[in-house]
Amino acid sequence: MNHNDYSRSSAPFAVILSLLLPGLGHLYLKRWYRGIAILLAAAVLSGIVVWYGRPIWYFAPAGVWLWNAWDAARLAKGKGAPILIPVLFGLAAAYGIGWHMVGVDFRSASMERAAAVIRPMLHPDMFQKRQELNRMWTPIYVPCSTTETVPAARREENGKVAFVTPDCAGVLEAAIVSVSGMWPDTDTIIWWETNIGDDKPLGGNEDRPLVVRTDENGSLATLIHVPSTVLIAQPDPTLMLEHRVYFDQYRPLGGIELSTNGGYVLKGIAESVTMALMATTLAIFLAIPISFLAARNLMGGNPITFAVYVLVRTILNFVRSIEALIIAIVFVIIVGLGPFAGVLALTIHSVAALAKLYSEVIEGIDPGPIEAIRATGGNWLQVVRYGVTPQIIPPFTAFTIYRWDINVRSSIVIGMVGGGGIGFYLIQWIQINQMGAVGAAFIAIALVVITLDYMSAKVREKLA
């Protein structure tokens, strides 16, 4: 009985076996690999679909199941069915389920929310108009004491006089605040500072600044209500304490200056760049000796040094596979919040990355010049200085600058987990919805990254 006759006669049986269990018919036909592959693929696909639990996706394993029976029938007659069909079933299930798992849902995008975030970012809080501040304040006592005498709520300074009538008031009670000797015909912002230094606006429904214009003599008087929240943090609300009412006038001086948040942006950027610089510098000193241990041409000589080489390489590969961000989270716990944690994290990651790059430079060194310098009668140090150093310094420098460039980018992200730098400010501004400052930080980060990227590319080009 030849092979073909045997196969043809057993075709229906093979189909029945394959319908019972995918691949079984193939095994019966002695197509071992195909049978096992179909069994595994059908099992994995069914497992995923059952785990995901949406009946619609059962079509994929069902399709594979049917194809497998068809394939068994065709194989029994000689040539199998196209493999593309089960592959397409598998891909359809993978992408379909994947689409749902990552929650692709464009309907969730809200233009209003996008505008609320993006619009303030388009007015980056980096600079402000220069202006002069004319400030005066007076004490006010809250609430009125029944036992103590109330001091006069009045204050004089540089010809300016401010006072409140009456001297004391309870929460939400009215009082008249007056000031004189200020700049004439100027808008004056009046606001409250509690005994513990909290600012409270006095305008609108306690949610807007109160602005009153002084008269031609520089005086004003207006009615205020003691804000509802001034006693919130007070353990004994009956105790009379001194609060303050401030009068602020602004006058443009011409020109622009850095805003408060702009100052923080600069400070953060400087911190990030410095963190990267410190980390890269520390990493150089640690990476150079390690790189010699990781260079195959130096360590391949005998079994012991080769074992050291393999060990060092393995450790480097392991450390390099851990993102600096993850290392930073650990160091924030160990040394506390701030740039130092970030520097340590960046250093660890950079050592692993630089040591590998350096070792590859050492492995690629040309022995010719070394031989030539030895032949001139140069001593060992001269051979290193004239034969080795010129070959490794330029690529070392290029890799180091590139690493610094990468570290500046990393340090920005590391700041977000408490590692200091601009990221540290950025994450706080995002949390308190100061999107103007976020916009300024974005611009500053982009400028620094682009500049460094350009400079490092130029320098590396020169060194190549």
Add this chain to the structure above:
Amino acid sequence: MMREGFCPPSFLMHCGWTMLRIQNLTKVYPSGTKALNDVSFEVKDGEFLVVIGLSGSGKSTLLRCINRLIEPTEGKIFWDDTDITAASPSDLLKIRRHIGMVFQQFNLVKRSSVMTNVLSGRLGYVNPWLSLLGIWSPSDRQRALKALERVGIADKAGSRADALSGGQQQRVGIARALMQEPRIVLADEPVASLDPVLSHSILQYLEQLNKEGMTVLCSLHFLDLVHRYATRVIALKDGVKVFEGLPSEIDRAKFKEIYGEEAQEVRAASFEAPA
């Protein structure tokens, strides 16, 4: 043995003195390869001695044993009356500076300037600490410029070495060797990486130096170059010296003996070298 007139007239005083005596030189590499097997010969002052042989016949090993870039396993090498193989490390450095070397792959530091590459030939003479700082005396810089002038590329002093063509790089290599004020130049296949026309130009520089009194010990591939430049020839086969004599003595039979029965002579250039 000696071809008539190979001694340059200006150097008759020393001509024919034995400068280098190689006795029973053997080199066995740690891998067990016997690169040189009991090789003995002499190099006379003022000659252009060429070493021929197939790749792997031990030519490079032989040249590198002479200045001990490779430590010989057995045998002695006498430099005048000093035994190089027994020299202390510091004496070895002093001997090396009188032995210039030119390499097949030029062995320049590609990223360094031509000037720095040439100056490095002076390292055996200068104050080591100043040289480590990269400080060179004006007289050494002057000497380097002169050396570059002699090989015709003084205008390239400021270029990076790898910006030069192969022939120019080899001329830098020769200038570097000249900085050593050597009494002998070891040239290891100096033209094997160059095309035939450049081969002649490089060998003519060596020939010129030889005519001015410099001894040259050179390994070569092409037999026509040997006929053109050598005053004397030794041949190596599998680390054994199989021939020593005048270039004219290498006939067809000798050639087959050195290079094997299968070998066909390949000419370096189809035209005669310019005189």
